Amino acid sequence: MPTPITQKGFDALKAELDRLRKVERPKNIEAIAEARAHGDLSENAEYDAAKERQGFIAARMAELETKIAEARVVDTTGRTTDTAVFGATVLVIEQESQSKRQYTLVGQDEADMKFNRISVQSPVGRALIGKRVGDFVEVTTPAKVIEYEIVEIKFEEL
Template sequence: MSNAKEPMTEYGYKKLMNELNDLKKKQRPETVIELDIARSHGDLKENAEYHAAKERLAFIDGRIGELSDLVSRAQVIDPTTYEHEKIRFGSTIMLENLETNEEVTYTIVGSTESNPDRGLISYYSPLAIQLMGRGEGEEVTIKLPSGKQVYEVLEVAYREINFEG
């Protein structure tokens, strides 16, 4: 566990808090009851319900620890409060691969919110790190695991993110 701040949107923070509250107030108490009921059935060595509940409780406790750590380090950032003339947290970027002429669009979000398949990339991803501070019209050589690629930054803007769909 690190002390580094974890940037995230308000949506990401609320999502973490909702999961943490659900685990603490609903799932954990229910699992403790299941464990007590299973324990009352006797011989614990061959009691599948007991072992399943015990494993589930361990998983829940581990997840509560992870989420508590993330929440304690959360730095909620509202990207609507600043200009997006340069790429930064919350920016939506349209890039053109100068080799293939393929255009791609990404939005830079917190690591807990990232979903590359939906164009949401982590603030800590190699791509985002190399794009930070760049502006429209700039050419950027990006070093990725697949090799170097040259992109032109076509657009930097703020767009409301639909995390649900």
């Protein structure tokens, strides 16, 4: 099943995979060879650490290859719509506190609350998708139900 992702997010996945292939894996192979040269492998902590790192690198590379293969890049440049869709930045007002919040709807691998990027699969993301300016949405959290009013929908450079 294709996973939506922005071009920037897709490029970041490819860059990480490239770095693992061209920098991290060769560096790790050298570390293993150097640790082997130290002799007895049964009590060689450097060798054990390098082998463990090798496993991590291989697993991460496989994970990235799968994500890249399943990715469907969604072009959000120059897009305009009055509906909250993938790639949109949505300004909402939380009804109880009247505080404004802004969320950009992105794929799961791009979600980062430091930059107000939320996954379209998150509870807030699912509630916003398909809604329009003036709509109210409810998001159920473990603590309470939060109601937001959608104030603005725009597209920014991701």
